[in-house]
Amino acid sequence: MNKLFITHEDLKTFVEALKKTCDEFIGPSRQHLNDIAFGDVKNDGEILLNYDGNTILSPRTFLLPQTETLFEIKGSIGGKVSSIEDKKSRIFYGVRPCDTLALSLMRRFFLEGIVDRPYQDKMENATFITLACAKPCSERSFCREIGSGPVAKKGFDIQLVAINRGYLVESGSKKGGAILRKYKKLFIVSTPSDIKESKRILKDFAKEAKPINYKRLAGIMRDDLVKESVWDDIGLRCVICSGCITVCPTCSCFSVTDRMNGTSGVRVRYCDGCPYAGFTRMAGGAMPKPDHKDHIRRFFEHKLNVDVERYGVPSCVGCGRCIETCPGNISIRKFIDDAMASVKK
Numbered sequence: 001m002n003k004l005f006i007t008h009e010d011l012k013t014f015v016e017a018l019k020k021t022c023d024e025f026i027g028p029s030r031q032h033l034n035d036i037a038f039g040d041v042k043n044d045g046e047i048l049l050n051y052d053g054n055t056i057l058s059p060r061t062f063l064l065p066q067t068e069t070l071f072e073i074k075g076s077i078g079g080k081v082s083s084i085e086d087k088k089s090r091i092f093y094g095v096r097p098c099d100t101l102a103l104s105l106m107r108r109f110f111l112e113g114i115v116d117r118p119y120q121d122k123m124e125n126a127t128f129i130t131l132a133c134a135k136p137c138s139e140r141s142f143c144r145e146i147g148s149g150p151v152a153k154k155g156f157d158i159q160l161v162a163i164n165r166g167y168l169v170e171s172g173s174k175k176g177g178a179i180l181r182k183y184k185k186l187f188i189v190s191t192p193s194d195i196k197e198s199k200r201i202l203k204d205f206a207k208e209a210k211p212i213n214y215k216r217l218a219g220i221m222r223d224d225l226v227k228e229s230v231w232d233d234i235g236l237r238c239v240i241c242s243g244c245i246t247v248c249p250t251c252s253c254f255s256v257t258d259r260m261n262g263t264s265g266v267r268v269r270y271c272d273g274c275p276y277a278g279f280t281r282m283a284g285g286a287m288p289k290p291d292h293k294d295h296i297r298r299f300f301e302h303k304l305n306v307d308v309e310r311y312g313v314p315s316c317v318g319c320g321r322c323i324e325t326c327p328g329n330i331s332i333r334k335f336i337d338d339a340m341a342s343v344k345k
């Protein structure tokens with residue numbers, strides 16, 4: 001790893017310079033009720049260059065927005081369909097390692113095999129600057145146990161690790177390397193004591209974390225060995241508010257609808273997801289899984305079982321957001337323990 005170093009002052013200069021190179025500079029700032037949220041701070045808004053905790057929502061909201069117009073339709077037979085392209089260049093600053101891993105998983109979903117053009121356009125024009133964590137962002141996060149923090153291993157263009165006198169800097173892609181070369185006057189080579197300090201911070205963060213055996217967990221779920229009472233409890237608690245699927249950095253499900261006015265209109269895609277009864281309703285109204293508990297079960301099965309089979313890793317990155325937001329006090333972390341402990345005999 002080629003570790004560079006940048007001072008606090010030079011990081012400000014670096015960020016200001018980068019803002020001039022993109023259409024939108026998406027960074028964390030303090031918002032309503034002191035929450036930290038990503039927003040476009042290119043022209044206004046006070047960016048947090050370093051911060052404790054995590055943002056309310058991940059960068060997913062910019063790459064897979066809640067609603068997005070895909071194309072315009074004009075005329076019926078022989079009419080014209082024109083795609084709506086989003087080619088804005090965006091730099092994301094201060095993305096946490098868990099969300100960086102989530103981006104890698106989303107890339108696989110949207111860009112491997114059948115390529116999703118709208119997602120591809122946005123990703124091709126995006127740069128990700130990750131900010132490693134110095135301490136857990138909340139009591140609910142379990143990144144250390146699931147292996148997504150405190151530093152990102154991949155999926156970033158540039159990664160910063162905060163230490164006392166500034167930041168260690170590494171590039172994770174050709175794009176990141178080119179940016180660091182362009183602004184090389186702002187960076188110096190880190191010293192052995194810088195590296196030692198960063199290792200100590202990261203080690204302190206990760207100590208006492210017991211890795212989750214997610215392959216064993218996936219096996220238990222695949223073999224349908226989780227006690228029915230665990231699923232029943234989840235089904236009773238879920239009030240279908242959709243908070244979990246809204247905040248999750250790896251939820252990728254969507255539906256499309258045409259909004260027409262006569263023979264003109266638009267096709268819109270919107271985020272959809274497991275808790276909704278209508279999500280898997282079939283033509284003719286058939287419901288393969290009519291019970292509500294099965295809808296939220298699908299959320300857990302997808303992340304902890306299906307994706308382990310498909311990608312070799314879970315698509316829960318342990319950010320804890322769904323636990324934080326759930327009014328029914330449902331915890332995917334608790335579910336993991338319950339599932340491991342309550343295997344049917």
Ligand code: SF4
Nearest residue numbers: 238239241242244326
């Ligand atoms: S946040 Fe909780 S209550 Fe809301 S849909 Fe998700 S599991 Fe159900």
Ligand code: SF4
Nearest residue numbers: 248316317319320322
């Ligand atoms: S399932 Fe929950 S804890 Fe896991 S990545 Fe999604 S929001 Fe974070």
